[in-house]
Amino acid sequence: MNRAISLDIPGTRPLSIHTAYLDKVPSALIMQGNTQVLCCASYEDKVPPFLKELKDKRHGWLKAEYSMLPTAGGMQRQQRERNRYNSRNLEIERFIGRALRTVINLKTLGTRTITIDCDVIQADGGTRCASVIGGIIAMSQLFHHLVFEQKMADFPPMKLVSAISVGIRNDQILLDMNYEEDLNADADINIVSDENGKLIEATAFIEGKALDPQTHSEAITMAIDTNLRIISGIKPLMEG
Amino acid sequence: MNRAISLDIPGTRPLSIHTAYLDKVPSALIMQGNTQVLCCASYEDKVPPFLKELKDKRHGWLKAEYSMLPTAGGMQRQQRERNRYNSRNLEIERFIGRALRTVINLKTLGTRTITIDCDVIQADGGTRCASVIGGIIAMSQLFHHLVFEQKMADFPPMKLVSAISVGIRNDQILLDMNYEEDLNADADINIVSDENGKLIEATAFIEGKALDPQTHSEAITMAIDTNLRIISGIKPLMEG
Amino acid sequence: MNRAISLDIPGTRPLSIHTAYLDKVPSALIMQGNTQVLCCASYEDKVPPFLKELKDKRHGWLKAEYSMLPTAGGMQRQQRERNRYNSRNLEIERFIGRALRTVINLKTLGTRTITIDCDVIQADGGTRCASVIGGIIAMSQLFHHLVFEQKMADFPPMKLVSAISVGIRNDQILLDMNYEEDLNADADINIVSDENGKLIEATAFIEGKALDPQTHSEAITMAIDTNLRIISGIKPLMEG
Amino acid sequence: MNRAISLDIPGTRPLSIHTAYLDKVPSALIMQGNTQVLCCASYEDKVPPFLKELKDKRHGWLKAEYSMLPTAGGMQRQQRERNRYNSRNLEIERFIGRALRTVINLKTLGTRTITIDCDVIQADGGTRCASVIGGIIAMSQLFHHLVFEQKMADFPPMKLVSAISVGIRNDQILLDMNYEEDLNADADINIVSDENGKLIEATAFIEGKALDPQTHSEAITMAIDTNLRIISGIKPLMEG
Amino acid sequence: MNRAISLDIPGTRPLSIHTAYLDKVPSALIMQGNTQVLCCASYEDKVPPFLKELKDKRHGWLKAEYSMLPTAGGMQRQQRERNRYNSRNLEIERFIGRALRTVINLKTLGTRTITIDCDVIQADGGTRCASVIGGIIAMSQLFHHLVFEQKMADFPPMKLVSAISVGIRNDQILLDMNYEEDLNADADINIVSDENGKLIEATAFIEGKALDPQTHSEAITMAIDTNLRIISGIKPLMEG
Amino acid sequence: MNRAISLDIPGTRPLSIHTAYLDKVPSALIMQGNTQVLCCASYEDKVPPFLKELKDKRHGWLKAEYSMLPTAGGMQRQQRERNRYNSRNLEIERFIGRALRTVINLKTLGTRTITIDCDVIQADGGTRCASVIGGIIAMSQLFHHLVFEQKMADFPPMKLVSAISVGIRNDQILLDMNYEEDLNADADINIVSDENGKLIEATAFIEGKALDPQTHSEAITMAIDTNLRIISGIKPLMEG
Numbered sequence A, B, C, D, E, F: 001m002n003r004a005i006s007l008d009i010p011g012t013r014p015l016s017i018h019t020a021y022l023d024k025v026p027s028a029l030i031m032q033g034n035t036q037v038l039c040c041a042s043y044e045d046k047v048p049p050f051l052k053e054l055k056d057k058r059h060g061w062l063k064a065e066y067s068m069l070p071t072a073g074g075m076q077r078q079q080r081e082r083n084r085y086n087s088r089n090l091e092i093e094r095f096i097g098r099a100l101r102t103v104i105n106l107k108t109l110g111t112r113t114i115t116i117d118c119d120v121i122q123a124d125g126g127t128r129c130a131s132v133i134g135g136i137i138a139m140s141q142l143f144h145h146l147v148f149e150q151k152m153a154d155f156p157p158m159k160l161v162s163a164i165s166v167g168i169r170n171d172q173i174l175l176d177m178n179y180e181e182d183l184n185a186d187a188d189i190n191i192v193s194d195e196n197g198k199l200i201e202a203t204a205f206i207e208g209k210a211l212d213p214q215t216h217s218e219a220i221t222m223a224i225d226t227n228l229r230i231i232s233g234i235k236p237l238m239e240g
Helices: A049-057 A087-101 A127-148 A179-184 A213-238 B049-057 B087-103 B127-148 B179-184 B213-238 C049-057 C087-101 C127-148 C179-184 C213-238 D049-057 D087-101 D127-148 D179-184 D213-238 E049-057 E087-101 E127-148 E179-184 E213-238 F049-057 F087-101 F127-148 F179-184 F213-238
Strands: A003-007 A015-019 A027-032 A035-044 A061-068 A113-122 A161-169 A172-175 A187-194 A199-206 B003-007 B015-019 B027-032 B035-044 B061-068 B113-122 B161-169 B172-175 B187-194 B199-206 C003-007 C015-019 C027-032 C035-044 C061-068 C113-122 C161-169 C172-175 C187-194 C199-206 D003-007 D015-019 D027-032 D035-044 D061-068 D113-122 D161-169 D172-175 D187-194 D199-206 E003-007 E015-019 E027-032 E035-044 E061-068 E113-122 E161-169 E172-175 E187-194 E199-206 F003-007 F015-019 F027-032 F035-044 F061-068 F113-122 F161-169 F172-175 F187-194 F199-206
Touching: A003 A213, A015 A127, A015 A213, A027 A127, A035 A127, A061 A087, A061 A127, A087 A113, A087 A127, A087 A199, A087 B087, A113 A127, A127 A161, A127 A187, A127 A213, A161 A179, A161 A213, A172 A213, A187 A213, A199 A213, A199 B087, A199 B213, A213 B199, A213 B213, B003 B213, B015 B127, B015 B213, B027 B127, B035 B127, B061 B087, B061 B127, B087 B113, B087 B127, B087 B161, B087 B187, B087 B199, B113 B127, B127 B161, B127 B187, B127 B213, B161 B179, B161 B213, B172 B213, B187 B213, B199 B213, C003 C213, C015 C127, C015 C213, C027 C127, C035 C127, C061 C087, C061 C127, C087 C113, C087 C127, C087 C199, C087 D087, C113 C127, C127 C161, C127 C187, C127 C213, C161 C179, C161 C213, C172 C213, C187 C213, C199 C213, C199 D213, C213 D199, C213 D213, D003 D213, D015 D127, D015 D213, D027 D127, D035 D127, D061 D087, D061 D127, D087 D113, D087 D127, D087 D199, D113 D127, D127 D161, D127 D187, D127 D213, D161 D179, D161 D213, D172 D213, D187 D213, D199 D213, E003 E213, E015 E127, E015 E213, E027 E127, E035 E127, E061 E087, E061 E127, E087 E113, E087 E127, E087 E199, E087 F087, E113 E127, E127 E161, E127 E187, E127 E213, E161 E179, E161 E213, E172 E213, E187 E213, E199 E213, E199 F213, E213 F199, E213 F213, F003 F213, F015 F127, F015 F213, F027 F127, F035 F127, F061 F087, F061 F127, F087 F113, F087 F127, F087 F199, F113 F127, F127 F161, F127 F187, F127 F213, F161 F179, F161 F213, F172 F213, F187 F213, F199 F213
Parallel strands: A061 A113, B061 B113, C061 C113, D061 D113, E061 E113, F061 F113
Antiparallel strands: A003 A015, A015 A027, A027 A035, A035 A113, A161 A172, A161 A187, A187 A199, A199 B199, B003 B015, B015 B027, B027 B035, B035 B113, B161 B172, B161 B187, B187 B199, C003 C015, C015 C027, C027 C035, C035 C113, C161 C172, C161 C187, C187 C199, C199 D199, D003 D015, D015 D027, D027 D035, D035 D113, D161 D172, D161 D187, D187 D199, E003 E015, E015 E027, E027 E035, E035 E113, E161 E172, E161 E187, E187 E199, E199 F199, F003 F015, F015 F027, F027 F035, F035 F113, F161 F172, F161 F187, F187 F199
16 A cells, blocks of 8 residues: 655656555655655544534544654754744645545545644745645545544545645746745745646735736646646545 | 725625724724624734834835624524634635734834734624725724824725625626625635735636536626725825 | 614613524624724533533533634734633633623523533723623524524523723723723723613722722722613513 | 731631741741631832833732642642633732832832732631731741842831731621621622721622611721731731 | 651751641642642542543553642742643643652552642642642541441552652752752652652752763662651551 | 664564665664664754753753654544643653763763654654664764764764563563554563663553563563674664
8 A cells, every 4th residue: 555656747846645654543744845744634423513513413623733853954943833823834734624525425434533644844935735645645634544444435436636836026937936935935825726727726825026917827727737647646645 | 083984896786984983993884785894993012023124124014814703694594603713714814804904014014013903793794805894994993093193104005905805606797795705605715915916816606517617707897896986995095 | 683782871882683693593783982892692502521420410501702802902903812811811701701690590491501602802991891791692693593483482580781891090091991091901890781780790900009999999880880770771682 | 926826806716826837938827717718928129021121110019829639628629720720710919019019118128029828728718818918927927038048238117017807697797707797698798908998909799689788887997907907916027 | 547757867858747637538738848749639420531441350540630839939929820721730640640659559549549739738849749648648648548437348459658858969969859949950850759769759950060870870879768767757657 | 874774673563774865964874673763863062951060061961752644553543732732742752862872971962952753754653762873873874974974073883772572471571562462461671781781771551460670670681682683783784
């Protein structure tokens, strides 16, 4: 079940994916350029309080948690979230959670909460998109595990998605920026899209020059196209 | 200086803006349908630690804080953030802060941090966009105050922006959804754009059916158009 | 049900009360001079853990929460309580909660907790007393709502109370001080009393010159008298 | 310097005071009936941020902290405040701090913060008043220490105060209630007064039947009288 | 039941133990040189979540909490743990808890959690070992109380243990160091051992010169011998 | 500089060490059986407040932080420390920090704090000992980096140490237990010792049967011997 692939998608950094990276838990290590994110999937047999009124309907939930090792960004060490929180992390885990919740029908999970932990080992741009890719793979492994353990009758219907960041600099579109490029970009757009080329999530943050809607539209088209290539690359990993 | 206007923008709920709403602090109360957000601008003469190496260059900072009164959403009271945090609030205040930082040149602020507090008195959809509108008005008042107090030489160059939410339901585009509509929408898109019709921020969160990129593009066009109308409506409020 | 009154009580600042200020929740906006406090009443069908042994007896609870918007006091912005607490706020909400709990028989509430949220929009002295006045009005609205929704058989017996602050400066008694006067006073006394002229709560904090017990006694008499006038003014607002 | 006295004040429980109870820090152990509070005084050579603008004027500060050992109230153990807070404790430490700040002229402290730690070893009613008594004794010891160490030129002028609780039950006035009596009282009044019979702080919390102002006035008179007796009892302990 | 003993163990500071020190809760005050620790035992009829799957088996739990009064170490006041934590305290309470859990068979406790609170009144070295001694005495009192109240059928089988610290300085072994000696030692070893001379816990922390294993071994032998003497001294206190 | 070695130490699980595992920060990945710990070393040019009085003496500090990924132990996910803390982690990071501080002379660091972050990717016993081994290697890399960057004149004198756990079960000594073995052991002993066979830290926690001091002594001898073998294995990795 342990498998590693390398994808060479035009315009993006080399993407390596190591599935079943750990022995004890469904997991995927995503390496995209110097970015490394470890995604692990686990579950518990209860749902968060805000869902409990739906309990009879066997409605599940999925959430992501995202964090960086203190030195993921280099020698400028970041404090741990211990006894504190980091609002960028919380924004990102909401991004990942929303994307992955659209992939499945929460009702097929039963009264169960799935958690996708995305821990950034090394950060060099694109960590939230890498987390979506790793998250869907780890989640798929978890479903195979649950079916194998007879805790789920069947592998639940699941849509394939991918995510990629696109930057705009001087009206130029840059796919899959690293940290250095991101710092100098005018806009940072993260796009999650599915195997049918439809949008799942798209967030454009402009940091410099305001963005022409036409350029925005082209960037999204390019990202959707790239996501389709990644999806076709990771498809074989989704099998048990 | 205390002024109230009502705008009637096609396809959106009635928008009333009350500037200089409070006596002691630059402020604007935004009412959009049943949504009410009070935005206040204040400043202190220091910058956050992560900017301190730039201090000699007299580089300023702007941040937003967003919170809801516990009963803003109705009788289902939400806990206060006292001794805790709410990740949705943190996501939204990052959205508002990013938008407002693009409006000005931070270097013109001097070694100063501006805080835009957005407190939701009543929530009925669209609070983050209302906060951007209220925020830019309160900020403008603060600049007039600083010039008047001779703490700033001139009113700093400032771009006008507006924000509006757009929903997609069954491929239909719905401008400025209320809470009820938002609950039932397939996609919730928030668009900040400027007086030249350029994008400042665009976040599309899909909650149901994946979104056709073409529909997404049309929604953004419609939002930009609406924002242009709002900008021309609020322009008179920006004067001292 | 939405109603606004203005009371002109001798020796105090103009007092305006706007009931049913919000659409979604029982509420009252109190304006006393430049002080503005928004009080909202909500409930949940459970009681705090320390009361749970009394559950069978259908014993309810009432608590207040008090907070200030960060800029309520002006441009010297206060940090939000997010991930922290403010001991002055906690002292004040205990003051409000105690006062309002004496007004009703907690056993008539059933297994229910009422929360009175008092959010200070603008602070210019007297906010804790304004919160008691707003709190009793919002609570009364909530009872009307519960009766209307058939969650309560009858409007529970409820005593009318009011609260007012009195300051002492150079042995002079000053009713209803604003912030400036409070800063310079020797003593700050907050008195809650009922429709029969009896005391419900009285807290005298001396900040300067020690207080003659005789003067203290006179201040309380004057406050009780003022509270009787306020009570007769707000009585009409207590009806459905 | 280590000294213990027992006072027999009419109408109150036996009061024993052990000064210089610890070796390493100015301290007083107060035992009143079964209540035991240990008060310790310490200082640091800086003032809190909100006072720093006054630094040039050598203006000091004094604060109290109050806490209970987890089992001070008996086998119903209370959680420690570790990573949390307890609003009753915060209210009480504000009470103690205010009382002790009126006793001295903060300007005589220099740029220094005094902390009075009041830790309740066993709680049986009257802990906040016992803390005021223990606090003033520990503070006086600290001043002797500072003079001895030549960190203060002279023992600063200091007013003697005392505190006592009074309860009202069925219109009867009860001095110095224990926990059992407090539970059943209609009103709980805490009075701090000085060596001239003037009020320093008076807080009346009504828990049951509303209180006749005349009874309140009598209770205060009785408390002031009791405080005068305690003050004359502790006077010898204030010497070095 | 209230009893005080003084033990004079060769090579250690005078050890006084005051059992049933408080009226409301099983307790022991340990004084060892200038160190004073108050240990109290309480219980609740539930077990922590991680044990709940064992509930049917009537499996209990025991934990310790350890804290210092802010001025226990002298005038260099330490901040309270309020809204924070102190990792040294947490390490020490794990030490105490582990030691006391080995003394009893947790299954004899029923579905019950015992908490041993160890509060350091004055700290002068050896507080964690004093806490173990005080803890076992307070625990024994609690068992007598539970038997007396017929909540336990019989006094549970319980092993006697003691704890003592040993320091190494220039290859010299120093029993029961005070704070001053501890600061200058090369190694600080804390040994818990039982009435049979067997080890229960042994932690050697080297702060200076690395420790010869032979010296370590001798230190442990000496500590075990000392613990045997303490155990025989405290044995009479364990009776009801 | 990137180098990987595998050590085959008698009686222990296979130990693989990958130095310079990350690109951006001195780091070592330790794999011991199924245990995986990533250790990273970073620094900042300041010292903690409690050391600041020593600043003139250019005295440095070193601390460790230890945490586990939420699923490091398997599908029974642990909550992140976000807004909370975990006392086991704090105990362990104190263990690691103490061990590494003895290895160097803190005065050679200058006014600098070194942080060793130990993040457990997968936990299967022995994580605290693996962290000491990884920590010393990452620290050595950091020193090479600082010398190369001319921030340190010379590589500071540094002692080699290693750490290993030993368990006792039915009087049998078990080197380097995995999680399963640890659960069933009577004693869990962690020993840090140096290149001269001297002890640096030794903690014996007994969970079951009390431990014969003779067996304890033998376990320590065996651990010291094992540590000497590991030290000779990792020596080549300490070079630049």
